[in-house]
Amino acid sequence: MRYLLMLCGSVGDDALDTDITEPCRAWGEEMTRRGLRLNGMGLRPPESATTVRVRGGEALLTDGPFAETKEQIGGINIIECETREQAVEAARTHPWAAIGTIEVRELL
Template identity: 85%
Template structure:
């Protein structure tokens, strides 16, 4: 089963993702998960302010600069894992360094 780990953080998520204190441990985590054969892919995202949101209403595309939702937390990165169980995905997320400074949402992929 594949799981998506969404790395979320506060409004300064872009700054947190670029922080060298968290970058090295996150890269090491990715390398370890790849070594174990669990990590399929992953990457950080640019800050939410750089997003463009697209909605089609009445056949017309409406573009908005910025993230879709106005929330206190934004997605700063993702990882796709191939796991034997939900518990294995949760354990992998628990060991991710990002969990110490932000939150990680784990979802099974269809």
Template identity: 55%
Template structure:
């Protein structure tokens, strides 16, 4: 089963974590790839560089920044291939970002 692991947090947590956190996250990714459970993933540009796109009554509405009215934003993602949810949770729980932010794990359903 495939899972999407979203790395969430506010920008101050990322700044406070510094380069050591980035190094640890890269180490987690390398280990998960060696284990054959990480298929893809990367960090994302800061929320200030985001664009929110909506279409209403045929009109494209483009807004700067993320739409969500929250301090926590998605900062990166990983796609995991695991036998079951408990294995995915175990793999995700070792991600260093869980110490300073929030991880959200969602199953990616198979589409026929």
């Protein structure tokens, strides 16, 4: 089964300002070596987003994130695991879990 790990954090949280890049890269390399990680990447800040809605055939574009919330998605990983428990364990070992939140969802 394939799972999406969504790396979430609160905008303005000082913990997210830490240099987490190298530990995340090392985690990704290890998960890839073990055959679990299929793909992954970080995302630019929410302020760089464009939100697209189509209503009545007209595209409505808004600068910035879709939701007015402090917590935003900062990156994603796609992993393949035999069980949900294995996916949760992979998320638990991700460095991001120590400073933010990781949402684990099975892909259809």
